[in-house]
Amino acid sequence: MSLSTVRLHQLLVAAAFLVPCVVLVGAAWWNRAEVLREEDSAVVRTAAVMHEHASKVFDTAELAMDRVDDYVFDRSWSQIAASATGGFLASLKAPLAQARAVWVVDPQGRVQASSREGDLGRDLSERDVFSVHRQRDIGIYVSPAVREPDGLTAFMVSRRRSTEDGRFDGVIVIALGTEYFARFYAEIAAPTAHQAMLLRADGALLVRDPPGPEADARLAPSDPLLRAIRARPQGGAGSGTPPGETERLYAWRRIGDYPVQVAFSVETTVALDRWYDNLRVYGLVATVSALTLVLMAWLALARARAEQQALSDLKREHAQRLAAESQLRQSQKMEAVGQLTGGIAHDFNNLLAVITGSLELVQRRIARGDTDVGRFIAGALDGTDRAAKLTHRLLAFARQQPLEPRPTDPNRLITGMVDLLRRTLGETVRVETRLMADPPAVFVDQNQLENAILNLAVNARDAMPGGGRLTLETTAGTLEDGTSAVAVTVRDTGTGMPPEVVARAFEPFFTTKPQGRGTGLGLSQVYGFVTQSGGRVRIDSRPGQGTAIELTLPVSLEGVPAETAGRASLAAPAPGRAAQTVLVVEDDAAVRLASAETIGELGYRTLTAPDGAAALATLDREREVAVLFTDVVMPGIDGPTLAAEARRRRPDLRVIFATGHPRDDQQEGPRPAPGETVLRKPFTIEALAEALEATNRAEASA
Known part of the structure; x- marks a missing residue:
């Protein structure tokens, strides 16, 4: 082992840490821009909903005023005051949930007809909703919001009463309650921290949700939203920082030809909070990935250094051979563990991909208001369940998992191990299965059974140095007392064993492998696990004809494998x-x-x-x-x-x-x-x- 190889392993350790960090930084900045784009789109969509709602309200109010105008067009003020105009106005207001009152006001500014009896004779001569129409016909006028005598807040929409000669002859007024709009805005924006507004072009606030102090009923001239409305009165989107506040994302749209705008905004920090949540997830994934890569690279470096030291010791002193051989055996154990952890790391990456992908899909759908995320949550839960089982499998491999027998479907267990076995055994060994139809569940520790099959498969690979076929079978069987059982057989096409080796195969520390290639504990562990589970083990082997090891396991009295129960x-x-x-x-x-x-x-x-x-x-x-x-x-x-x-x-x-x-x-x-x-x-x-x-x-x- 040359010094340059050790240096290469050191660089790999550094790269295993730096590469995930660089990827994390790049992904974080990309995701920040994506989150801000999504939040900006959400603000624009909400403003569009507010625009559609307000357009319908104002169009309805204008239509109602037209009907009132038609009703009173050819009537004198004495006829209007004496007739059932108030009843007509009340019937007109009834279906309009947003209208608080409908008034017909004479040229002197007094209410001559009203949908509410208590408003008759009310003087509006000093109110802008009346006075702006005196000089000329300006069409529809929207007044600022004011608090009414009943304690509620409303704003007025008014127009001139039509006359044949175009002279001023009173106005028609509809009072619209602000609570109707505020309630709607709270519903469409909940639970996001937001600011929804209905305002005039001059910055006067008609409705604001959540409500603010009455002293702030008008946007300041320096407010970026008001400047943007004046620059683009028909609508748009942007960002800015109002005086004394933090930066906000906002969108606005004009309500038809009315001098009114709707606007919706959220603080940029609302979007960034979601980015911080994503960043924590990315950081966790990057940390786990970096630690895994660093650990694997460090193990490779440790192995390289150990082999270098062993070779150096062999060259320096023959008397240290026993110590060198011990180190060699340990390094070969690490090689076997490395082959297994390569497959486990692949499985963990797949599980992380399932969990991360499912959670990101849930996050994205919820962000746009789609609550149909049940299947993605189920996918993430399934991924975590499979990850827990994978952890238990590692503990079982290390012989640190307590024996926990439970009903197990042998076919499902074997099918789930096929990919792991193919990666562990290599390309020269072909893995096949021959499974009986609908086998009964066996009562066994699932993790220990997987470990036993894995040990037998590795032994079979060593018995087929030139490659071969490994077959996993399940058949019906019986135990020594005659009770029903299921036989799980691991069969290979390897070199086989003579009778004297078969007789000692289950002895602890007995092995036919060269020194440093095995501990002799594999088959003894399998034998101990199966007998502890109430089953038996049988070997059928002849030189040159391969080996078949049959594990006969007791049938579960419960009958239903735990794996099929799921999350019932x-x-x-x-x-x-x-x-x-x-x-x-x-x-x-x-x-x-x-x-x-x-x-x-x-x-x-x-x-x-x-x-x-x-x-x-x-x-x-x-x-x-x-x-x-x-x-x-x-x-x-x-x-x-x-x-x-x-x-x-x-x-x-x-x-x-x-x-x-x-x-x-x-x-x-x-x-x-x-x-x-x-x-x-x-x-x-x-x-x-x-x-x-x-x-x-x-x-x-x-």
């Missing part, structure tokens, strides 16, 4: 349990919040504590706590110690241990006592619900 239903709290209080103790803030939210989702009341000392103080203060949900490994007081002290103070307290640490001969983890349950991380909401319900059943049976 959540275990709901039993009647009377919904009011129970659960104290969540976890030193990791994010995990503590997620656990508390999930337990709350199941209908329980939750309290939280960051460590054991705070948890004991909470238990002394909150006597209604019924369940202690605690992590196992915590700084200070650990989970088992906390549980023991808590149950000493509160003997009726039930305990759930949540742990993500492996369990082996040196570290058994918490051993549950009566009233206690162990929940393995990462857990699903179904598993959490079952654990909580288990504590309830334990209480009921106590």
Whole structure:
């Protein structure tokens, strides 16, 4: 191993860290621009909706004034005052939810007919809604919003009463309530922090949601929105910073030929908040990717250095051969692990792609108001479930996963391993399956069975140095006591074994491989796992005719594989349990919040504590706590110690241990006592619900 090769590995370690960082920075800036474009489009769309709504309201108001004008055209003011004009106006106003009143005002400015009896005789001579029409016919006029005597705010839309000779003979007025517009604006913009406005071209605010102080009823001349409206009165979009505020994205449109605009705006920080959320996701993905690449590159560098040191030691001193051979065996173990982790890394990348893609689709659809995201959420949940199973498979490979038998579909398990086996065994080995139709479920630890099949497949590959065919079979079988079973067979076309080797194949540390090529533990582990599961193992092998190893496994009495159950239903709290209080103790803030939210989702009341000392103080203060949900490994007081002290103070307290640490001969983890349950991380909401319900059943049976 040359020095240049080691230097190359060092550069790979640096590149494994720098490349994801560079990609993250580029993706972050691209996503920032994309988020701002999407938010700008959303603002424009909302302004368009406001424009359509306001256009209909003003057109309806103008149509109503035309009908009033036609009704009173050839009538004198005495006839208008004496006739049933008020009834006609009331019937005209009834279907107009936005109109608060309809008035016919005489040339002196007094209301002669009204849809509300209390307004008759009201003097409007000093109001601009009347006075602007005296000198000439200006068409439709919209007055500023004013507070009426009844405490509500309205603005007036008015026009001249038509006459044959064009002289001024009074006006027709419709009062439009601002609360009608504000309610509509609040509905279309909720729950986004926004500013929706209906305003005149001179900056006078007719309606604003959310409402502001009455002193701010007009935009300042320096306001960027008002300057933009004056520059492009028909409509547009842009950004700017109002006096004393932060930068905003806004869009505006004119309402037909009326001197009125609608405008909608949001703070730029609203869009940037979404960008920050995306940035956190990108950062997490980049961090995981960088750490994975750095770890793999570092392992390769460590291997290169170890081999360099081994070769150097062999050249310097023959007496150090035993130590060098030990290092060589270790490096070859690392090579086997590297082949396996290459496949696992591929699977993890696929799962991350599923989860990230699904969540980004959910985010984008929700951003544009589309709530049909159920299938994408289901895809992300399925990806996390598969990732958890992959983690368990790694723990099983390291022999750190406790034996947890459950109903398992053997066909589904084998089918799910085919891609992994093909990547692990290489291109010279062809992997085939021969599966029986609708096999019964077997009662076995699924992860350990996968590990056993993987060990047998690797042994088969070594027995086929020139390549060959590996066949995975499932057939009906029986155990020694005659009970039904399913036989899983791993068959190869390799060199085979003579009878004396078959007789010793299951002995620990027995191996026919050259020194440094095997530990002799693979078949002994398979034998121990199968016999511990209540099954048996049989070898059929002859030199030159290949080998078949048959694992006969007991059939599950439950009959339905756990894999097919899926996310059928959540275990709901039993009647009377919904009011129970659960104290969540976890030193990791994010995990503590997620656990508390999930337990709350199941209908329980939750309290939280960051460590054991705070948890004991909470238990002394909150006597209604019924369940202690605690992590196992915590700084200070650990989970088992906390549980023991808590149950000493509160003997009726039930305990759930949540742990993500492996369990082996040196570290058994918490051993549950009566009233206690162990929940393995990462857990699903179904598993959490079952654990909580288990504590309830334990209480009921106590």
